[in-house]
Amino acid sequence: MRRMTARPANAHQARLLKLLRDGGANSRAQLGDQVDLSRSKLAVEVDRLLETGLIVADGLAASRGGRRSHNIRLAPNLRFLGVDIGATSVDVAVTNAELEILGHLNQPMDVREGPVAVFEQVLSMAAKLRASGLAEGFDGAGIGVPGPVRFPEGVPVAPPIMPGWDGFPVREALSQELGCPVMVDNDVNLMAMGEMHAGVARSVGDFLCVKIGTGIGCGIVAGGEVHRGVTGSAGDIGHIQAVPDGRPCACGNRGCLEAHFSGAALARDAVEAVEQGRSEELAARRTANGGLTAADVAAAAAAGDPTALDLIREGGNRTGQVIAGLVSFFNPGLVVIGGGVTGLGHTLLAAIRTQVYRQSLPLATGNLPIVLGELGPTAGVIGAARLISDHLFSPA
Amino acid sequence: MRRMTARPANAHQARLLKLLRDGGANSRAQLGDQVDLSRSKLAVEVDRLLETGLIVADGLAASRGGRRSHNIRLAPNLRFLGVDIGATSVDVAVTNAELEILGHLNQPMDVREGPVAVFEQVLSMAAKLRASGLAEGFDGAGIGVPGPVRFPEGVPVAPPIMPGWDGFPVREALSQELGCPVMVDNDVNLMAMGEMHAGVARSVGDFLCVKIGTGIGCGIVAGGEVHRGVTGSAGDIGHIQAVPDGRPCACGNRGCLEAHFSGAALARDAVEAVEQGRSEELAARRTANGGLTAADVAAAAAAGDPTALDLIREGGNRTGQVIAGLVSFFNPGLVVIGGGVTGLGHTLLAAIRTQVYRQSLPLATGNLPIVLGELGPTAGVIGAARLISDHLFSPA
DNA sequence: AAGCCTTTGTCCTGTGAGTGGAGAAAGTGG
DNA sequence: CCACTTTCTCCACTCACAGGACAAAGGCTT
Numbered sequence: 115m116r117r118m119t120a121r122p123a124n125a126h127q128a129r130l131l132k133l134l135r136d137g138g139a140n141s142r143a144q145l146g147d148q149v150d151l152s153r154s155k156l157a158v159e160v161d162r163l164l165e166t167g168l169i170v171a172d173g174l175a176a177s178r179g180g181r182r183s184h185n186i187r188l189a190p191n192l193r194f195l196g197v198d199i200g201a202t203s204v205d206v207a208v209t210n211a212e213l214e215i216l217g218h219l220n221q222p223m224d225v226r227e228g229p230v231a232v233f234e235q236v237l238s239m240a241a242k243l244r245a246s247g248l249a250e251g252f253d254g255a256g257i258g259v260p261g262p263v264r265f266p267e268g269v270p271v272a273p274p275i276m277p278g279w280d281g282f283p284v285r286e287a288l289s290q291e292l293g294c295p296v297m298v299d300n301d302v303n304l305m306a307m308g309e310m311h312a313g314v315a316r317s318v319g320d321f322l323c324v325k326i327g328t329g330i331g332c333g334i335v336a337g338g339e340v341h342r343g344v345t346g347s348a349g350d351i352g353h354i355q356a357v358p359d360g361r362p363c364a365c366g367n368r369g370c371l372e373a374h375f376s377g378a379a380l381a382r383d384a385v386e387a388v389e390q391g392r393s394e395e396l397a398a399r400r401t402a403n404g405g406l407t408a409a410d411v412a413a414a415a416a417a418g419d420p421t422a423l424d425l426i427r428e429g430g431n432r433t434g435q436v437i438a439g440l441v442s443f444f445n446p447g448l449v450v451i452g453g454g455v456t457g458l459g460h461t462l463l464a465a466i467r468t469q470v471y472r473q474s475l476p477l478a479t480g481n482l483p484i485v486l487g488e489l490g491p492t493a494g495v496i497g498a499a500r501l502i503s504d505h506l507f508s509p510a
Numbered sequence: 511m512r513r514m515t516a517r518p519a520n521a522h523q524a525r526l527l528k529l530l531r532d533g534g535a536n537s538r539a540q541l542g543d544q545v546d547l548s549r550s551k552l553a554v555e556v557d558r559l560l561e562t563g564l565i566v567a568d569g570l571a572a573s574r575g576g577r578r579s580h581n582i583r584l585a586p587n588l589r590f591l592g593v594d595i596g597a598t599s600v601d602v603a604v605t606n607a608e609l610e611i612l613g614h615l616n617q618p619m620d621v622r623e624g625p626v627a628v629f630e631q632v633l634s635m636a637a638k639l640r641a642s643g644l645a646e647g648f649d650g651a652g653i654g655v656p657g658p659v660r661f662p663e664g665v666p667v668a669p670p671i672m673p674g675w676d677g678f679p680v681r682e683a684l685s686q687e688l689g690c691p692v693m694v695d696n697d698v699n700l701m702a703m704g705e706m707h708a709g710v711a712r713s714v715g716d717f718l719c720v721k722i723g724t725g726i727g728c729g730i731v732a733g734g735e736v737h738r739g740v741t742g743s744a745g746d747i748g749h750i751q752a753v754p755d756g757r758p759c760a761c762g763n764r765g766c767l768e769a770h771f772s773g774a775a776l777a778r779d780a781v782e783a784v785e786q787g788r789s790e791e792l793a794a795r796r797t798a799n800g801g802l803t804a805a806d807v808a809a810a811a812a813a814g815d816p817t818a819l820d821l822i823r824e825g826g827n828r829t830g831q832v833i834a835g836l837v838s839f840f841n842p843g844l845v846v847i848g849g850g851v852t853g854l855g856h857t858l859l860a861a862i863r864t865q866v867y868r869q870s871l872p873l874a875t876g877n878l879p880i881v882l883g884e885l886g887p888t889a890g891v892i893g894a895a896r897l898i899s900d901h902l903f904s905p906a
Numbered sequence: 907a908a909g910c911c912t913t914t915g916t917c918c919t920g921t922g923a924g925t926g927g928a929g930a931a932a933g934t935g936g
Numbered sequence: 937c938c939a940c941t942t943t944c945t946c947c948a949c950t951c952a953c954a955g956g957a958c959a960a961a962g963g964c965t966t
Binding site: 262271272274319320332334336337339341342343344345346347348349350351353354355358365367435436438439440442443444445446447472473474475476477478480481 | 658667668670715716728730732733735737738739740741742743744745746747749750751754761763831832834835836838839840841842843868869870871872873874876877
């Protein structure tokens with residue numbers, strides 16, 4: 115089953131592979147422009163990579179006024195699997211070595227059913243993608259899970275919303291099943307890596323990536339590297355106190371951000387509003403769908419329902435207050451908002467921006483874009499593919 | 511005037527210098543144990559360093575059962591100047607290459623008088639230290655200022671409490687005056703570097719260093735490196751909102767942490783308490799000293815005054831709430847509390863600990879020490895010396 | 907005191923990494 | 937057909953580094 119037999123033998127080769135992956139170059143000459151190596155040394159390393167099969171030279175590019183260059187690219191048959199496990203659904207995608215998505219499946223799922231059931235589903239989705247001819251096998255897989263991960267071992271630790279996953283050897287188990295190397299990380303970190311690789315955060319070294327879905331979390335990128343913290347729980351901002359003596363939270367405290375704003379909280383607030391007779395629009399949707407979700411609130415807001423807009427604005431304000439504190443603390447160059455609730459769009463963004471620009475110091479906000487993520491639901495799987503690709507494209 | 515003529519020629523030499531500086535080794539053999547080099551290569555690099563004069567070999571160590579080793583150490587005549595500019599006082603110290611303090615002066619000062627006046631004072635303090643025979647000249651200087659710094663250029667930017675310093679070329683000006691290389695950083699970052707080098711944070715890669723003085727700030731160390739943020743304002747937690755609709759702050763907002771707890775806020779609260787007749791102890795001190803400072807509150811608390819204790823506890827609670835949020839976000843391995851108010855000691859620490867351990871998630875706090883800084887008022891100057899030494903002990 | 911062991915430090919040679927120049931290969935444009 | 941550009945290869949030389957042999961200098965045992 116294992117397909118990718120070789121790994122780069124040194125830092126030069128790793129650098130070259132990443133340049134090819136990230137579209138920085140596609141010929142020997144272009145590679146030479148970006149790495150500080152003599153042409154001779156470059157030729158040696160390229161030849162060695164060609165021998166390993168990690169890259170291929172096929173065809174000639176058009177001339178630019180002189181001898182035509184060989185097209186150098188990553189092996190076209192390399193395939194990475196990106197898996198993004200959420201609280202209530204799972205994304206599985208196949209990418210090529212350039213991390214372009216070749217196929218993507220999304221299915222509803224419940225993490226609470228535990229790792230065994232979830233992985234059964236993930237594996238069948240992967241099999242389906244493979245059966246459709248997108249891949250003969252996988253050279254590596256990246257997995258995102260909605261909770262803290264002991265990163266070096268790839269094991270979730272004390273995940274609040276994933277009972278039954280605590281200590282489960284995700285990396286090892288999936289590596290066995292898939293027959294390829296696997297890396298595991300928090301889903302929010304992967305979203306950040308996705309946006310850094312192919313989204314709005316391209317070429318930004320220090321940024322925050324706030325993911326608002328069923329829960330709420332924050333990917334932290336410092337100096338181009340994801341900051342995971344000493345126990346892998348960095349970015350867990352859902353339980354920062356947003357409202358003194360506020361709503362009770364599942365964690366036992368009161369006033370946690372997540373208790374006041376998240377997909378779950380929003381749905382609950384919408385139901386409450388309906389029961390208090392504050393919104394006909396939402397009431398109608400509740401009757402039609404037999405319940406309310408964050409998406410319903412988004413739709414109602416889009417339809418102009420003032421109560422829905424109020425709910426979103428208030429949540430955005432709460433979130434914005436917390437983010438304002440983080441901006442003062444971390445001084446990022448960009449804040450990305452993503453996750454399931456991005457459907458709430460500009461109402462949400464406006465509320466967040468207002469709070470951040472008002473509460474943080476001018477020096478920190480002066481040139482600070484706060485934007486929605488560009489990749490939407492694919493950020494996670496792209497980040498996952500990036501994670502394993504970074505690993506495999508590093509010297510063994 | 512310039513004395514240190516050489517810089518390490520490569521990464522090996524830099525590594526060796528830092529090992530010698532940090533007490534990791536003092537002979538060729540011990541160096542060899544810590545760097546992954548053959549004895550021959552090591553000998554070459556050591557010889558080259560000896561030639562440059564950056565290190566010296568003098569005398570023989572006692573035998574450990576075989577041939578005696580040469581004592582290898584950093585040039586004994588190297589001198590670094592560490593300067594820590596606070597809001598109301600300035601510390602200047604001379605260290606040797608191992609960053610041991612050979613002489614230390616502290617004088618009252620007012621940053622608001624501007625860079626020219628302040629540097630005149632700093633230079634005269636440095637001259638005094640030199641005149642006392644501690645140094646013939648300086649090989650480098652590190653400067654800490656109480657505000658954001660554009661680090662690569664060594665220029666303060668938009669510092670709230672330092673009008674007149676905005677954009678002043680501190681690095682260049684002092685380098686001219688002192689005739690040696692100079693590095694400039696935020697004072698809080700330098701405190702963190704000091705504690706990392708010689709204090710409680712030795713061998714901790716990810717920690718927060720909260721400095722509570724006239725203002726309040728936080729040094730952030732991630733992966734052993736200080737995180738300064740994109741505009742150098744990272745760690746500026748004094749203006750995070752701690753109390754919704756709380757006290758007005760000089761920054762224009764309300765409820766900033768700094769408005770509720772800091773040396774200045776504590777003194778103001780103490781005066782208020784006296785005027786409301788809530789503390790005889792503080793009233794007596796006010797009459798005796800003609801005013802109140804944070805130190806008076808500390809003394810009153812030490813004498814058992816309940817009002818003073820309450821003030822400290824409440825401030826500690828506010829600070830603890832903010833730190834709790836930062837701990838959830840950053841997931842550090844250690845939190846260091848330092849700055850002028852460390853005199854408030856365990857009352858303060860207990861309040862902070864209570865809030866953090868209660869509000870942050872168990873995974874983040876489970877093994878999280880929260881301790882007072884070990885170096886007290888010398889943390890800043892040691893950090894400053896460390897800053898310039900790191901610079902000079904890196905390949906040019 | 908002799909002999910043996912340990913530790914420290916030096917010397918020398920072989921290997922491989924890497925540079926830089928010469929020049930071949932393959933194209934364009936006049 | 938010639939001059940010029942770009943791409944790529946080949947080769948000789950330098951330098952970094954490892955690793956072994958060996959010298960220096962001590963301690964311990966007998």
